[in-house]
Amino acid sequence: MDRTVLLVDAGHLLSGGGSLTVAEHRRTNLDVDVCKLLTALVDRVEQDAELPLLRTYWYDGAREGKPSAEHSALRELDYTKLRLGRLVQGRQKGVDALIYRDLTTLARQRSIVTAYLVAGDEDLCEGVAEAQSLGVQVCLMAVEPAGNSDVSQALIHEADRVIDLDDDFLSPFFAARGPVAAPLGAQPAEPG
Numbered sequence: 001m002d003r004t005v006l007l008v009d010a011g012h013l014l015s016g017g018g019s020l021t022v023a024e025h026r027r028t029n030l031d032v033d034v035c036k037l038l039t040a041l042v043d044r045v046e047q048d049a050e051l052p053l054l055r056t057y058w059y060d061g062a063r064e065g066k067p068s069a070e071h072s073a074l075r076e077l078d079y080t081k082l083r084l085g086r087l088v089q090g091r092q093k094g095v096d097a098l099i100y101r102d103l104t105t106l107a108r109q110r111s112i113v114t115a116y117l118v119a120g121d122e123d124l125c126e127g128v129a130e131a132q133s134l135g136v137q138v139c140l141m142a143v144e145p146a147g148n149s150d151v152s153q154a155l156i157h158e159a160d161r162v163i164d165l166d167d168d169f170l171s172p173f174f175a176a177r178g179p180v181a182a183p184l185g186a187q188p189a190e191p192g
Contacts, residue, residue: 002113003054005106006045007099008038009119010060011092013165016120016143016150020167021174029177034070035077037173041141045116048139048163054112055079057102061092100127103138107131116141117159122152129158141165 014032019025038056046053058074062084067075075082083102085094099119104127106112115131117124118141128138140159142151144166156162 002051003111004045004049004051004114004116005054005103005112006042006056006116007103007118008041008056008058009092009095009099009121010034010058011095012120012150013037013118013143017165017170017174018176019150020143021171022176024176031175031177033173035073037170038074038077038080040169040173041118044141044163044169049114049116051114053079054106055081057081057083057099059083059085059095059098061085061087061095063087096121096123099124103127103136104130104134107134107136110134112136114139116163118142118165120151120155122154125152125154125158128155132158132160137161139163143170 014027014030015025018030022030024030038058042053042056056079058080060071062068062071065084065086067082067084071082071084074080083098085092085098103115106115107130114137116139117128120142131138137160140155140162142156142162142164144164
């Protein structure tokens with residue numbers, strides 16, 4: 001049976017989505033409805049692939065290896081696997097290795113024919129190439145525009161194709177937490 005999979009690097013998606021939609025990349029300054037965002041991504045993949053979805057993998061860093069409330073909510077979604085790396089000084093560690101492992105394992109076992117990858121790190125190029133050598137098509141879902149500083153050009157070129165996740169798609173799921181600095185040169189609104 002031909003199936004597809006969705007692999008999501010949460011750090012990449014949330015940082016890039018926040019930058020694009022509300023000009024804020026720090027997760028502590030974002031309110032994101034991750035369950036609705038993931039559901040919308042799944043819908044987009046199923047529409048594009050026209051294949052059944054095996055499952056979704058959500059990769060993220062966790063402080064001291066403990067899932068957050070956000071992680072616990074994601075675990076409740078059907079056909080969703082949570083894979084946690086570590087958070088070290090606010091940066092994810094081990095997430096790319098988890099993505100690589102799952103992508104190549106699914107390809108070797110012939111569990112999928114197409115993989116949708118929401119990520120941007122060049123470290124994933126080898127995993128993409130290995131999956132492709134085993135007959136899997138890899139579609140990179142990039143926070144628009146593809147090729148921005150958060151998405152490796154090498155990864156874009158390695159993927160079979162790229163789907164841009166634009167502001168229209170992402171903005172319903174993102175909000176800034178607290179005040180956001182006005183753009184340089186902007187005049188404050190006068191009371192009244």
